[in-house]
Amino acid sequence: MSASFHDNKPIFIQVREQIEDQIVNDQLKEGDQAPSTNQLVQFYKINHATISKGITQLVDEGILFKKRGVGMFVAEGAKQVLIEKRKQAFMEDYVIGLVQEAEKLQISDKEMIELIQQAKKEI
Template sequence: MKHLLLDDKPIYLQVREQIEDQIINRQLQAGDQAPSTNQLVNFYKINHATVSKGINQLVEDGILFKKRGIGMFVAEGARKQLLEKRRQMFVEDYIVTLVQEAEKLEITEEEILKFIKQVKGSEK
């Protein structure tokens, strides 16, 4: 049985994002050893090449680095880099759409901020 994997996006991206989430949430910190490819294959019950593709993208982006014969480790500055990337994605995926819809509905910036504060207040 596969753990925590959805059908809405490629599995290698989900594996990559879950490791990114662990770094962002400080479950993995700079210098920490990341889960091995074999550990991820066994946990998710998926193909080795699929896991490797996600891991290799993290290495190419400088989030993880390889220590030959030892494993993968979280690079210095990885969390900061991921936060910057995710913030930009947040703006593109949510804020742009929010602003466009608000303009259509003639909602002011002040009203948007009021709505955000209301939502945040209701979550506490």
């Protein structure tokens, strides 16, 4: 986890995304106990309400679940839910614009695939 934040998003969203990243990257697996709100407050040195807002969203979406008196845990299927959500966001944020620009430039599907393969080789 990184303790630094940037100004382009609210902090509670950044905290939430860092927990999501840990799940997607298998640092937190299904059934694992997630860091407590108090641990996150101490780590990030930010307001309890800010942390709680991000955690509550994850609970509301079924990514985390609470065990009364024990803590917060990663829900079964959470990783797949996050991957599907991120694939959809990837399409909306990147692919649609890419396809629209390719259409303007009259780039065929085959050419687009070749360009993507070339880009993958360069990274």
